Amino acid sequence: MTAKIIDGKEFAARVRGQVGEHVTRLKNDHGITPGLAVVLVGEDPASQVYVRSKGKITVEVGMKSVERRMDADTSEADLLAVIEELNNDSEIHGILCQLPLPKHLNEDLIINSISPAKDVDGFHISNVGLLGTGQKSMVPCTPLGCLMMLRDHHGSLSGMDAVVIGRSNIVGKPMAQLLLNDSCTVTIAHSRTKDLPDVVRRADIVVAAVGRPEMVPGDWIKEGATVIDVGINRLDAPEKGEGKTKLVGDVHFESCAARAGAITPVPGGVGPMTIACLLANTVTACCRANGLREPEGLTA
Numbered sequence: 001m002t003a004k005i006i007d008g009k010e011f012a013a014r015v016r017g018q019v020g021e022h023v024t025r026l027k028n029d030h031g032i033t034p035g036l037a038v039v040l041v042g043e044d045p046a047s048q049v050y051v052r053s054k055g056k057i058t059v060e061v062g063m064k065s066v067e068r069r070m071d072a073d074t075s076e077a078d079l080l081a082v083i084e085e086l087n088n089d090s091e092i093h094g095i096l097c098q099l100p101l102p103k104h105l106n107e108d109l110i111i112n113s114i115s116p117a118k119d120v121d122g123f124h125i126s127n128v129g130l131l132g133t134g135q136k137s138m139v140p141c142t143p144l145g146c147l148m149m150l151r152d153h154h155g156s157l158s159g160m161d162a163v164v165i166g167r168s169n170i171v172g173k174p175m176a177q178l179l180l181n182d183s184c185t186v187t188i189a190h191s192r193t194k195d196l197p198d199v200v201r202r203a204d205i206v207v208a209a210v211g212r213p214e215m216v217p218g219d220w221i222k223e224g225a226t227v228i229d230v231g232i233n234r235l236d237a238p239e240k241g242e243g244k245t246k247l248v249g250d251v252h253f254e255s256c257a258a259r260a261g262a263i264t265p266v267p268g269g270v271g272p273m274t275i276a277c278l279l280a281n282t283v284t285a286c287c288r289a290n291g292l293r294e295p296e297g298l299t300a
């Protein structure tokens with residue numbers, strides 16, 4: 001079998017289009033502009049790139065973008081004060097604190113200080129609890145993007161066997177919860193799982209979120225399964241020239257694509273969907289804050 005390539009770039013453009021249409025309606029019909037605030041503490045180069053591109057895309061879909069940059073040695077009290085200010089700002093509907101934070105700051109404390117209604121990353125303990133009990137919540141962006149792609153490809157996921165490799169709070173656990181809420185039979189595999197190849201071979205849906213380059217080979221994949229590769233790993237690529245690098249996922253793309261029914265590439269799969277879902281969550285948060293109908297298809 002040669003897999004269908006699930007084009008995350010194209011899908012994300014579609015989601016951004018839907019978000020943009022909804023933003024226009026909110027502005028024209030209700031005089032409301034959704035606003036997203038991103039807080040960045042310190043000078044981590046990767047975080048700076050993410051924050052810049054989030055701000056750019058936010059403005060492109062017509063939303064208000066606010067960036068709050070703070071020094072690496074910012075105190076917990078000063079950071080909490082900024083979050084409190086944003087919590088109370090009626091023009092801000094989504095707040096995201098870029099992770100990782102410098103070591104002296106308590107990440108859990110900071111995340112749980114964001115108003116749950118504005119927690120567009122979906123990491124607040126209240127949102128984790130709401131998702132876990134199948135209630136309306138803010139859903140973490142990366143797993144939400146994976147779910148959208150799976151629903152788009154399969155329609156109903158009910159009764160399918162899903163294996164999520166990785167149990168992080170950001171990807172693995174919420175992904176498993178979303179699949180369970182969609183009536184999959186879910187296995188969460190991790191670094192201590194026995195016979196991982198056999199566990200993965202049972203799956204109709206495989207979501208790999210490990211952070212190990214090309215760890216899943218094609219012979220772990222059941223014929224016709226759908227493979228969602230969350231991993232982003234940078235490897236040296238001397239074949240492209242001296243000092244050049246390339247991005248690969250957690251699955252070995254060629255061998256998995258030869259057996260899967262559908263597969264996401266890296267780059268161009270899950271990655272672009274993550275930012276699109278951040279925008280979707282901001283519009284959802286804005287609608288909920290104003291008691292308005294939420295956009296269809298942009299939430300779990």
Ligand code: NAD
Binds near residue numbers: 169172196211230270
């Ligand atoms: P993490 O390090 O927090 O978690 C990795 C998980 O993999 C752990 O639960 C661990 O138990 C499991 N694991 C480690 N070694 C394993 C092994 N040999 N066999 C089975 N399981 C094993 O990572 P994370 O934050 O969940 O991210 C995972 C990957 O996804 C990374 O490559 C990250 O860069 C990527 N990521 C991508 C996006 C995106 O937008 N596409 C977003 C978040 C994370």
